Amino acid sequence: MKPAAIEECDNTCSGSEILLDDIRSAMPERSTTDKMAELFKALGDPTRVRMIYALSRQELCVHDLSAILDMGQSAVSHQLRYLRNLRIVKRRKEGKTVFYSLSDAHVEQIVLQTFEHIRHE
Numbered sequence: 001m002k003p004a005a006i007e008e009c010d011n012t013c014s015g016s017e018i019l020l021d022d023i024r025s026a027m028p029e030r031s032t033t034d035k036m037a038e039l040f041k042a043l044g045d046p047t048r049v050r051m052i053y054a055l056s057r058q059e060l061c062v063h064d065l066s067a068i069l070d071m072g073q074s075a076v077s078h079q080l081r082y083l084r085n086l087r088i089v090k091r092r093k094e095g096k097t098v099f100y101s102l103s104d105a106h107v108e109q110i111v112l113q114t115f116e117h118i119r120h121e
Contacts, residue, residue, distance in 0.1 A: 039107075042086050047071070048079055049111065055089060056108040059101040 028036075042048055047069065054060060054068050062080065066073045080100055083089040090103045102108050 038086055039088070042083060042088060043110070045079075048083060051076070051079055051083070052088065052102065052107060052111050053115070055100060055102050056111060059092070059099045061097050061099050065100070 043052070050069055051065060054065060060068070062073050062076050065071075065076045065080075069076065080089060080091075084091065087103050088107050089100050092099045092101070
């Protein structure tokens with residue numbers, strides 16, 4: 001089987017230099033794209049996606065998340081620490097109990113919109 005042909009630009013594209021300069025100047029900083037990739041990496045794990053979905057419904061403690069996800073509390077805590085380090089979730093203490101919630105609506109919207117996209121395939 002022959003490999004697929006690779007299309008090469010012969011540098012004759014009309015007006016592409018101006019367009020490329022516009023795109024290049026609008027490109028996010030490398031540190032920003034690195035953070036975006038970290039977010040998508042976090043969302044690349046089904047357990048974390050389920051955890052984020054549960055937290056999009058309401059604030060929950062580790063015990064509740066363990067019950068919902070049918071996982072040990074240690075494993076849930078490990079995932080929450082990972083998500084907290086990325087500032088995807090935040091925590092609030094009430095006495096001895098720690099409650100977790102999403103840091104803001106942006107991650108919730110990404111997850112919910114992806115869910116809707118998959119549901120309507």
